[in-house]
Amino acid sequence: MEKTQKLIRVTTVPLSLKILLKGQHRFISQYYKVIGVSSGNSELFDVAKNEGIKVVPIEMTRVISPWQDLKSLWQLFCFFKKEKPFIVHTHTPKAGTLGMFAAKLAGVPHRLHTVAGLPLLESTGGKRKVLNVVERATYACATKIYPNSFGLKDIILQEEFCKPNKLKVLGNGSSNGIDTAYFNPENFSPQQNQNFRSKLGINAGDFVFIFIGRLVGDKGINELIEAFKNKSSEIKDVRLLLVGTFESELDPLTPATQQEIASNSNIISVGFQKDVRPYLAISDCLAFPSYREGLPNVVLQAGAMGLPSIVTNINGSNEIIINGQNGVIVPVKNTTELHDAMMKMMSDCDFYSHLQRNARAMIVSRYEQQVVWEGILSEYKLLEQNV
Template identity: 25%
Template sequence: MKKLKIFFTANVLWDIYIFRYGVIKALIGDGHEVVVVAPVDERIDFVEELGIKHIPINLSMRGVNPLKDFNLFLQLKKIYKMEKPDIVFHYTIKPNIYGTLAAKISRVKSVAILTGLGYSFVEGGIVSNIAKLLYRFSLKYSKEVWVLNSDDKEALIKQNITSSEKIFILPGEGVDTFKFSPKEKVENSELNFLMVARAFYDKGVREYVEAAKIIKNKGYKVNFLFLGALGGNAANGVDKLKMDEYVKEGILEYLGHRKDVDAVINASDCVILPSYREGISKVLMEAASMEKPIIASNVTGCKEIVDNGINGYLVNVKDSDDLADKIEKFIGLSLDERISMGKRGREKILREFDEKIIIEIYRRKLWNLR
């Protein structure tokens, strides 16, 4: 196969590192030139880690200022015309919209990867309607549109955003089953429940907190940990003041934002994600791969990973009481039952979501799209 110049463009450099590191490393190993396009992030140095080029861009992640968004389009158009990549993989909403248009004008092939439509996108609202309008216009110019689950595919078709023929379902972004493998750990004297997510309420933070209160009020001596970046000033974000309040009340232990997610998962007994909607949850896959039982909302992007009662429990979305019931049910399991649940989760990940499967899909698609 001809060696290609492949671009990965997203709004957060950290996301490229966390979700696509294995794919990028494999493509470099195949002899391709890979370039990452995203804003600067001091936590990540792709040049140092993989020896690949990083082109920084400026963008407003959640803003709707048309001048700033047009500036993103101009930045990407200039980069693509100068660099002349063979293909660009776009991730996240603004690169998908403005990057696809920039690639079209620059005569560059591109693929739009919608890693999750998001709860607000599906539910509607002014911003959501604007996004849908822009998607309908821009996605006409991508070679393919990838989604991570069948529900997102149906939503795009139903809302006439793109055609069925153009959509491909990528079965998640895979998990490194070697890195996220079962590891020996000291058994905790108290059970540790862990939530890993950005601190946004549509990730289920409120339900996690309320369920933790219910469990603690019943007298159970267990710990509820939270790992992930704070939501800052975002409308649905949990800021430092609010997180400090949860910690001060003794509801949560906040672990901050760390790179050693595997070590934190290993120290936990069960991973929880009460999200309102996902593309497909990376952390649930990682936890299951490490033989940790998982509890998650019965929604798109979570239900594909949790086999209820087999490798974890599904709960009703936005239902703190149901979440507390499932946590209490888990507490009541014997150690052998928890171990068996975790082992079944690992088997499912190896069968359906191993990163090796995703890498082969990228390779096959590059051959077809070249």
């Protein structure tokens, strides 16, 4: 198939290209000349190798950094002017702002931005006002905005960031869907799971809660650790498995939380893992008390692996989880209700079994990856028809 149109995908850090959009670049590159742009390190070049696309490093920061931001904007503008892409499609907040501004200035005809979360929702006062202005400007520069959940779309409309006709949720949401053949508990034998549990010091009868993601305040880690601390003092055969990295420079945990993670022998922190499936395979329930999300991949992954989830009542999470069917929804920042939900998961076997039976089927039926990819491709093809 002859590929005549050029598509540039931009994220702030290469991990987003590599993990959050895994496989999508290779699929889309059957139809378009795809270039991946992100800050440069070895992970960016892993994307080139794994996805079979060209990559270009342009440094961007996740924090507000006026001088670096201006430099990044100029480099993106120059790159877009040189490459003359048909589409620039950005993901993640900073890449969205810089990429949409640069693409508009460079005269790129189709400027698409996927919204997978709104960090500004946790900001207040003057900072929030500034971020609101930046968000509106970003959307003004875009020709189409794709919230990856219906809840995010509602928030964008409530905040009046853009007009309704610029917004579209693809399918049931999600930026990349879920490969349910890859995330399948049948890929791991009982013996493999037993051996891996033993390696981590987890006993056969232990009930394992798992959290996957950045170990930061706005993921609800402070509340999760406090809820688990209370639980582990009541019940001994329970473990909490933390899979992710600390980001102390951006959103540090409280000293009490850090101390509890370090000192509680029932909390196992394993850092970032390229493949989270073995950890999900040995776990019983995902605990994901985040303050804000788009449509969180980890809840999709856990469900596909047959795990019920405890999530907070935020957009995205409360679309994947239907309370009492494949998980439990608790209020944001409510340690007591989180603790109670964890206790019910452990103590009510019939309730837990009911959730577990539904968990995988409810993901497979709504978020299969190929369907999401086809939806994105259809959007691109529509743009060609409108030329």
